Amino acid sequence: MSAPAIRSAQAEAPSRPPRAKDRQSSSPLGQPIPRKEDEALLRGRGRYADDVPAPAGTLHAYVVRSPIPHGLIRRIDVSRALALPGVHAVLTGEDVARLSDPFLVALKQPIPQWTLAVERVRFVGEPVALVLAEDRYIAEDASELVDIAYEPLPAIVDPEEAVAEGAPLVHPDCKSNEVSRRDFTYGDPDKAFAEADKVVKLRVDYPRNSFMPMECFVVVAQFRPSDGSFDVLANFQGPFSAHPVMARALRVSGAKLRLRTPADSGGSFGIKLSVFPFVVLMGLAARISGRPVKWVEDRYEHLLAASSGPNRVTHIEAAVKNDGRITALRMDQMEDYGAFLRAPMPGPLYRMHGATTGAYDVPNLYVVNRVVLTNKAPAALIRGFGGPQLYLGLERLVQRIALALDMDVLDVIRKNLVPSGAFPYRAAAGALYDSGDYPLCVDIATGEGRLEDLKRRRDAARAKGRHYGIGFAAVVEPSMSNMGYLSTMIPASARERAGPKNGAVSLATVNVDPLGTVSVTADLTVQGQGHETVISQIVCDQLGLKMDDVVVNLEMDTVKDQWSIAAGTYSCRFSPGTAVAVHHAAGAIRDKLARIAANQLNVLPEDIEFVDGMIRSKTNPDNGLAFARVAGTAHWSPVMLPDGMAPGLRETATWAPPELEPPSGDDRINTSLAYGFVFDMCGVEIDPDTWEVRVDRYVSMHDAGRLLNPLIAEGQIRGAFVQGLATALYEEFRYDDKGGFLTGTLADYLIPTVTEVPEIELLHIESPSPFTALGAKGLAEGNCMSTPVCIANAVADALGIEHVPLPVTPMRLHALMAGPEKTPPRQAKATSTAATAAKREGARELTGSGAVTIGAPVAQVWRALLDPENLKATIPGCHALDVVGENDYRAEVSLGVGPVKGRFRAEVRLSDLDPERSGRLSGGITGPLGDASGAGMLRLEPIEGGTRISYDYEVAVGGRAAAIGGRLLDGAADLVIRQFFERFASRLGASSGAPSASWWNRLTSALRKPQ
Amino acid sequence: MLRIAPGERTLVTFELDGRPVSGHVEPRMLLSDFLRQVAGATGTHVGCEHGVCGCCTVLLDGAASRSCLTLAVQAHGRSVGTVEGLAPGEQALNALQAAFRKHHALQCGFCTPGILMSFTDFLARNPAPTEDQVRDTLSGHICRCTGYAPIVAAVMEAARTLRGDATENAA
Amino acid sequence: MKPRPFTYLRPDTVAEAAEALSEWKEAARVMAGGQTLIAMLNLRLVDCEAIVDISRVPELSAITRTKTHLEIGAAVTQNRVLSRPELAQEVPLLAKALPWVGHFQTRNKGTVCGSIAHADPSSELPLSLALLGGEVVLRSTRGTRVLKAAEFQRGLLSTAREPDELVTAVRFPLGAKGEGTGFREVARRHGDFAIVSLAARARADAIDLGIGGVADRPAVRTIPRADLSRLDDIVDALAAELGGFEDIHATARYRRDLVRRLARPVIDEALSCSA
Known part of the structure; x- marks a missing residue:
């Protein structure tokens, strides 16, 4: 195939992407059209899951969760909770184990996960019981009365410690916390390393975080005893490959789990895949209680245990030549999925696999992928999905290579980029990069004085003794995943036995009713991306209609709508996937209408055009019919249709690209259909007093093929950029080293607000994908991949440090940079x-x-x-004290500070007594506020x-x-x-133990004395 | 002194977007829950219930306030303004709403109602704000989709429109 | 995240409020703006039997300027104080510190007195009151008493308020001619709890330096102008004395070093504003 035919780099107005110039000017496709969705959303008329009227008699659920990271459940006493007026039922793991099966897992390992903990808890926040009550307030009251006795076990938090000898096992039946390891070799990396001028090594740690949506999980479940079916509304995002997982857990056929998604969803970013265990749990609750059950997750629950991206430890090294060429890469990627492997995990470790060499033409590659389990919340889908983790290592390494060779980073990047004109390009591990011009992107982004400006700002800051650094990142952004990528995880022989998975099916239906109204359904879920608008643009482009003429309904109903396992909105599959299916379905309608119209207008179908609601002859525009009139023929007058044409006007198109082949025998896999490119450049300044990082300038250059709606495209990029910034500087799920969870409010888990977000300059070129009908690629994940490492590179440049701990918090930079304390505290x-x-x-x-x-x-x-x-x-605060043995007591205490108080059960012991000299006081407390020992x-x-x-x-x-x-x-x-x-x-009649109040006076007077 | 026992339901009445609304609720019911569950006014969203995210922001006697940090009983006898009362009618959005649409200042739309209410209050008090003032007020909200820049642009444009010195109409 | 059940009491007068507290004592929490209390109720961090809502007590909604101070009633919101056009002349430090308190939306309901009564060691308003040597007015059925800020805040979320007492007002001394003030805060995000906040007042012969977020309550030290040449040593020793506490956003050492690095700029700001 040839190099991209159309490319338009726009210099004069960089913030506004260029429009494709090869379309009819009247077509809305490619235009920055404001969204159809907004009219309702701006009036508060969205229809989010919690807005949908609940069925009569609905009970409200509250999930009782484990307060400890690891332990055995010894006893659950629900009697006090059940006795509370308004409480209808309390489910426990026993109910769940009786009525359901564990979720399917992608790995052949004994990692059974039910929707409530059975026998053992493995992370703080793991659901242990479910209270059903008249309202949410009562359900929460009752949750405090569910009495659960745990036998705590040692927990493992750090993935490297988890794989060490003798580490506590998260799943004892697995024998090791490393539940999967695969080695991959492409080319001859050993030879390349042997012949290298230099080897540059680096270790990077990617943190745990979530691009947390503002709307939490919502599930409304009903059970129909008449046919044993479940009807569940949930703000699930897909992929619908999770639907069979849910149905199997519920022990029903797929058709008996009717899963519906609402018209609107308050963001997802990958996270709302993880509502699926609760679809099953609420389904079971509806079955047990005989009532509809509604659950609205709250923010505390969401922070604690909804989902997160996996953290990853990467050891990466490059074989380089003195001229800057990278001849081989080796990577050891250890990814920490928390306590369970939630389907389709371990996706992030393999989703990028074919593109492991990123934007660089590196022929030799060795990769080790390890999947590790720890006592943390399960990781799952998240925007960027493996890309951020990969590029943190790769792009940090490029900066280190430049330092090692005393070269300019940009020269190292340019030296290794996949060259212009090389597309389609087959990367070492199998990805087939469809189109692009990476060097051109770098030239444009650094051109027009942008790089010079950054350097001037850096030099000026450094001249004043301030910390200023410049960072770069070049990333390939995949879109529309190959359903077969995860099977790269199993050896080729086992793949053959299991039947090779591959491809990705997209489906959409365009329907024209007897009045000529066009309506569309498609295999995706709404999360705010503006699909209704872009789908309307695509249909209008085909049918010559106005945006308001097209009705798009994206509520999904698995019983009634078209879908396959790739359905859902994730991995940027809309532009190269569903959008193409919509285009084809609308095209089929167009072809059919053209034939009908040609018949009635006495012209050839090739002479028909669709313009402004008319279907008419191109050569004689006066010879035409209204769109509705032609459409009506298919319904009202089937006898008048051309020979052999089926009546009605409804077309479902299926789109399954042939490029998404199964993994090859030597483990090469084209992990995605389309590959965009992002080049980022930034300058950061670090405050030497507070160690706060401020992003001073940020430029982001994109090539995502054809832009279907530039306004929406920019919106996606801006949103991803802030999430990337959040990864670099703010957001992190924090656990203590015993597995305790530390970030349970939005004052602890820090999502950037506008005051933390810098301006960003956006640039685009358009290299249409030759593999999709619209030439469009995904672009919503790129900055989640590029921005964290771009900022990390700038910080490394500013401070001259190798290890940049993400997120780069002031506290961490201070710990790295501050040096010894002048006067340590004496108190x-x-x-x-x-x-x-x-x-x-x-x-x-x-x-x-x-x-x-x-x-x-x-x-x-x-x-x-x-x-x-x-x-x-x-x-x-001691209310009662019982002696249970010599110097061994049990007590009821109220403890707290100020208004923050709670009642606890306490155990207190005195031991190691050396009379009148010393002793040891020990014990613990437990209560609704938490536990302490x-x-x-x-x-x-x-x-x-x-x-x-x-x-x-x-x-x-x-x-x-x-x-x-x-x-x-x-x-x-x-x-x-x-x-x-x-x-x-x-x-005992004491004097005070407080530090001397006059200490300050003594200090200041001492300082005042001449030394 | 008004005294309501736990579990006792009292009649709470207030003006919601210009119309009276009432319901019998416990003292512990949050205003956000009253709006959504009792009054059926689901335009106001709940995002964190601890006052950080800003999704639930409404006008309480004209002042932008977190409805999750307000008890329904506290609203008794007052006026509450929500996103559902903003537009002048079915045909048109108000200047702030229109500017949000034009600038693509919303994606999923979940945080949007709260942001609109904050700036309804803010622009009424401060018709000619600087961009920094707008950012300061917006910092009381979390938006995960837009990257914030389009919101700032929309508010600045709405301020210009409301002052009458707009160079272009909000689309 | 819903509150546990409680009795709701809404007095119409201060006397009624005092009676309610006299009846319920430790079992009651006073609610003025509720911006901290309701969040804690939702998180079930607070176990209380009664809420005494004083937001509609007319006597408590006054802002009174006397010759010596600005007296702010317990129902007065932070934004109402902040929107006083003359605030920057009256209590310049308050005009500088108030914009750091929460956000516009929480300041619309949150009260000045509530923040001081809550006694969070990181809060801006207790620091400001302590630095300026302000007072807290307490009322109960037993009578009224006035405490100095330093006597009022006892430690972490702890004050000298007796369970039957209501904070009815706080008094901020008016800025004197020739005085200058400075304020600086380090937080992870705008509007977050301060990691460290610093305030300074430059008087004719001395500097008052206040530090929040490091110890269990605001620390205020007076440094004679004659000692400013040794400021780094003084601040270094002060940081060591205060020690600091650890949380996920800051080590104690980081807090101490912030004090060491930022005290001087805050004092410089105060000096530059002083005549």
């Missing part, structure tokens, strides 16, 4: 803080120490410590006029308090422990 609490600074990030223990002075002799103090009555009076050493020493007690402690906090109160925990732990000793001291 008791602060000393321990200095110790914690040496601990690694995520360490769970809050530590501290202190001392009190008590105006009583040591012997009396010691007796008081061992006296239960005294303890009861001393433990803050800790221990401390007490030391007594006689001093003049009394006793000095010094103490240190370690406390670990988990559950809700850790997830949403983390900001205050350190202080709270300190406060509660101090309260204990102050009360203890005051009961």
Whole structure:
């Protein structure tokens, strides 16, 4: 095939993409048309899942979730919850195991996942029980009364530790937490490395995050006992390959799980695939309760356990020549999917596989892919889907190569880009890049003074002693996935036995009713992309109609609508997939109408054109009929139709591109149909006082083939850019090193607001894809892939660092850059803080120490410590204290700070007693606010006029308090422990243990004295 | 002193987009839930229920407020404005809505109603804002789709239109 | 995320509010704007039996300027104070700090007194009140008392307010002629809880430096102008003294270093505004 025929680079108005120039000027296709969707959405008339009227008698569900990362479920007592007025049922894992099967998993490994935990919990937030009540408020009240006893087990959080010898197993039947490993060799990497002038290596860590939609999950489920079928409305996004997974779990045939999606959905970005376990759970709840069941996930649940992208550890190295050429790459990619493999995981590890060499012409490649499980929430679909993880390694490496060779980064990039004119280009691992001109994109983006401007700004900043860096990223952005890519994960022989998967089917239906009204349905789900508008543009382009003449209904109904397993909106399959099917379906309608009209107008079908609602002769435009009139013939007058033509006007088109072949015997796979290109360039400045990163300039250059609607295209790019920025600088799901979850509110999990977002300059060229009828490729994921690493490269350039921890938070840069502290703290609490600074990030223990002075002799103090009555009076908020053994107590306590208070069950023990000298105080508390356990050493020493007690402690906090109160925990732990000793001291007639108030005065007066 | 026991349902009445609305609710019911579940006014969305995301923003006596951080009983006797009362009629959007459409300042539309309400209040108080002021006010909302820039552009244009010095009509 | 059940009490007068608190004591929480309290109720972080909603008590909605201070009633919203055209002359620090409190939308309901009564160590308003040496007016059925800011805030979310007392007003001293103030805050995003906030007031012979977000309450230190030449040493020692706490966004060390790096610019800002 030849190089792209049409290319238009626009220099004069870079923010507005060029329009394709080869279409009729009257066609709306390619025009920046404002959206049809907006009229309703701007009036508050969207029809989101939670807006759909619920059936009469609907019960409201609340999910009871595990507060611990790993443990065995010993007992669940639902009696108190069931006794609450308004509560109808409480489901547990037993019900689920009885009525359903575990979800299908892509790997042949014993990783059974039901929709409620069975016997064991494996991550904080895992659903354990489901309360059904009259309303959501009561359901939440009842959830606090479900009494669950866990036997905690050690949890594993870090993927590298998870694969180490002796690590706790997330699924003991799997024998290892590394549940899949495959090695791939393309070309002769060993030879290339042996012949390299230099080898450049790098390790990168991609964090856990989610491009979290503002609308959470919603499910409304009904069960029809008459035929045993389920009818579920959910804001599910696809892929519909999950539909068989749900149906199998529910033990019904596909047709008996009617899954419907609403007209509008409040964003998804991949996340709303993961509503599917709850489709099954609410279906079961409807079956058990005999009532419709509605569940609206709240933001706490969503943050805790809805979904996330997988975190990945990549070791990457390049064989390079002194001129900058990369002759081979080696990568070891370890991807952490959390506690379960949710279908279709481990997609992100393989979705990019054919394009592992990115935008570069590198013939030799060695890749190791590992799938690891840990005690974190399951990872699943997310915008970018493997691209961000891949390019973080690859594009960081390119920057390191330039440094190693003392070359300009852009020269290294240019040296290795797939050359102009090489398309279609077969990449080492099998991707067939359809079209593009990568060097031209780089030239345009860096041209017209843009790069010079960046360099000037960098030089000026550096001249003033400020930190400023420039970063680049060149990425290939795939769209429309090959359904066979995941089977690359299994060896070729096993693939053959299983039957090779491949292709991707797109479906759309165009219908014209007896009044000539055109309506369209298609195999996708709405998430805000503007499909209604673009589909209307495509249909109008074919049929010569106005945008308002076309009605698009994208509510999906799996029983009544056209769909196949690739259906849904993900992996940018709209432009190269569904849009093409719409084009073909509308084309079929056009052909049929043209034949009918030709018959009536006495012209040849080739002479027919569709213009402004008329179907007429091209050569004699006066000879024409209204569109509606011709369409009506197919319904009202079937006898008048041309010979052999079927009556009616409804065409369903199927589009299945032949390029999406199954993986070859040597594991080459064309993972996607179309491949766009993105080149990004940015400048960042880092505040030397606060270590905040500010993106100063950002340029993003795209080639996504033909743009169907430039307004919408830019919207997609801007949105992806901010999500990429969020990955680089803000968003991260944080766990402590014991598996506790720490980011349970939107004040902890930081989504950028407008004040954190810089301006961005957008540029486009259009190299139409030769493989799709419209020439359009996906473009909505590119900046999720390019922006994190572009910013990381700029930060690396600014600070001269190799490892750039994502997200690049001020705290992390400070830890890297600050150096030793001038005057470390001297106070008791602060000393321990200095110790914690040496601990690694995520360490769970809050530590501290202190001392009190008590105006009583040591012997009396010691007796008081061992006296239960005294303890009861001393433990803050103690309601009751039972002695369960010698120096072993159970208590009911109210604990908290200020308004944040909760009731807890406490266990307190005194041990390691060395009378009148020292002892160990340990125990734990559990309650609705969370759990904590800790221990401390007490030391007594006689001093003049009394006793000095010094103490240190370690406390670990988990559950809700850790997830949403983390900001205050350190202080709270300190406060509660101090309260204990102050009360203890005051009961014995004490002097204060507070630090001397005059310390400051002494300090300042000392400073004032001449030294 | 008004005193409502837990679980006791009292009659709450207020003006919603110019029309009276009422319902019997517990004191703990959030205004956001009242609007959506009792009044059937689903144009107001719920995104986080802890005051950060801004989706549920409504006008309470004209002031942009989080309806998830307001009890329904607190709205008694007041006026509540939502996105559903913005447009002057079926034929036309108001200037702010029209500018959002023109600038592609919404995609999924879930956060949009709250943003429109914030700027309805904001522009009434501040008809000639700077872009920084607009950004400051918009920072009380999270939008995941648009990248924010089109929203800022739309608000600036709406301000110009409302001041009457628009050089072009909002499409 | 829905609140647990509670009794809702809406007094019409301060006396009624005091009676309600006298009856319910620790079991009641006072709600003025509710911007923090309702969020905590939704998250079920707070367990309380009664909410005393004072937002409609007319006596509490006054802003009064006396010769010495600006007295802000407990039902006065942050935006109402911020929108006073004369605020920058009256209490210049408040005009600088208020825009950092939450967002436009939460300031429409959130109150100045509520923020001070909540005593979050990272909050801007308790810091401002402490730095300026303001006062808190408390009322109960037992009477009225006035506390200095330093006496009022005791620690993390803890104050000297007795359970039966209502904060009816706070008093910010009016800015004096020749004084200058500075304010600076570091947060991950605009409107977030401060990691560190700093405020300074330059007086004729000394600088008051206030630091929030590092210790369990705002720390205020007075530095004679004569000592400014040793400012770095003083601030270094102060940071070490305050220690700081850890959370997922900031280590204690990072907090201390922010104090070390930002105290001088904030003091410079105060000095540059002073006559």
